[in-house]
Amino acid sequence: MQIQPLPDDDLDPRDRGGQAQPLLIVEGLRKFFRVKTQDGKPAAVKAVDDISFTVFKGETLGVVGESGCGKSTLARLLMHLIEPDYGTLIFDGEAVDSPDGITVDTLRQQLQMVFQDSYSSLNPRMPVRDSVAFGPLVHGKTREQARAVAKDMLTKVGLNPDLFGPRYPHELSGGQKQRVNIARALAISPRMVILDEAVSALDKSVEAQVLNLLRQLKRSFSLTYLFISHDLNVVQYISDRVLVMYLGRVVELGPVEDIFSRPKHPYTQALLGSRSSMDPARRLEEPPITGDPPSPIDPPSGCRFRTRCPYAEAVCAAEMPELSTWRDRESHVTACHMQNSASGHSLADVMGRA
């Protein structure tokens, strides 16, 4: 291969495609779970339904959405913890789980995950230093090497390895356990980490500490994050770009400033409008939308948000809106008939031009 040497001399030797090559490309990912309804009829939970997006090297992509929107299923699909029905993953230019690409094992050496429940994701019968050392051991390090890695990683996440290493998970606080989970995820030097509601269960003062830690680790290990959260304030703080999901579909995707200052999709607008101003003099008097998200079992036809959308019209029930054309990392795209002047929605012209 003839590649121009880059001036950047601390370039990751595992970086095969170069800076312009996205670290992860997800195309047409789909996962339906077969279930039975209460009267025994077969049905499908459309957890992730035709999702495509790109994660660039060194960025933090935030994923937001309410419970049941498929964000955790998405994370598990990316890790191949569950098998997708359809869709391809391309990690740094190589197809995952494909004959001419990389294996799932190779993927997992470069992609790791931190879960929400810091306790149930650690082995309760193992001192936490062994949990951290387990990954390196499995991936071919000797016992001594793995121990050394564990010690180093615990230090890097702010835990004294001599004090905390020998402890069992139940002897640690929630914040400390989550630090251990982060150390474990980083112990095999991944290039990308999926953080699935990783700070959601923590108290505010501890959450802030862990967010600072995550930012610092990202800088020192040149990591790429997929940050899944229901907390819009946290996503706004930590993300470079944001992907908004609703009932298994991407409804909006774009740079964080665009999403938070100029949201296009009525659902994103409602999500942002549901946030407290933190000012008792400016309380919300009316909820932006009413009702709960519908069940992902047999979701509404057409646009899945139409049952709660104040602008819904006939076209929204008849046709599923497609995501507008995505070009590059500056693109701000949305799946809404109002944004497409050809859709036939009466507000399409007004909104589409805006």
Next chain:
Amino acid sequence: MDGSIMPTRMLLDIEDLTVRFVTREATVHAVNGVNLQVQAGEVLCILGESGSGKSVTLRALMRLLPAGRTRIEGRITLDGQDVLSLDRKRLQAMRGGLVSMIFQEPMTALDPVYTVGAQIIETVRQHRGGSQRDARARALELFELVKIPSPERRLDAYPHELSGGLRQRAMIAMALSCAPKLLLADEPTTALDATVQIQVLILLRRLQREMGMGTIFVTHDLGVASEIADRIAVMYAGRIVEEGPVADILNNPKHPYTQGLMASTVHAQDRQADIAAIPGSPPDLRRLPAGCSFRPRCAAALAACRERVPTPVFPAANHMARCFRVAAEMGEGA
């Protein structure tokens, strides 16, 4: 609250409440001398992190803590009754009648084997008597009040058949069924999605106003408190460290813990800078440090903080802080 002095009626008065959980291995000092008053018709938010004693305070008030291993001291006076000395029968009349409670997880708080309608009917008949038909009419009325769509049908639904938001509305309906004078809400919106959370908050605020209920609302979320509270009491390690009108506490917090909590709450921060987190973690309630419990994490600690628990000072009208630093600054200002 506009600051004018209104003729108010004391609904709840908690004096020097102490709750300890005693086991063979250790004694957990969950609540350590809490004083609280709630007037009729006012919303008090207890703000605190896990382990601060906010839920234990509510449970002590409802007498829900296991009698065998709980030591409760102090005095709780609710609408003229001494709660801690009530006998079983009076206690049953109090719970659900005079005071009722909404929990964080409606799925575990509701009985899974009865329909939500049946559970409300049972509560209504227990406290008010009357026929099954009247109680069902009351239940329907309540479902309409909490804005449950197709209420008639939903009365016959089991808890698992309802969405999270509807379950929480059903629990609110049950809590309000006998028009309590005091409503206790323990993180009732925490488990709900963002777009549903704000609906339930606005509903609760409206019902509270219309029914004139005194309310204690426990939360860890400053945003939730700013939406619903008249007053905020900030708890740390089983003590109220700061208390005052909602705008005072949020705009002008005095206690270093409240200040730290506000700084570490992510809300439109500079994306380039770290969040000003409070270092360390809350103390072990089995081994509380001497003096001020926040001292080990406090950047502004004085020598006195190590020796004694700070006594309340009032930096502004109705605004209390338990902090030697605040007291010292007030002294300088005087």
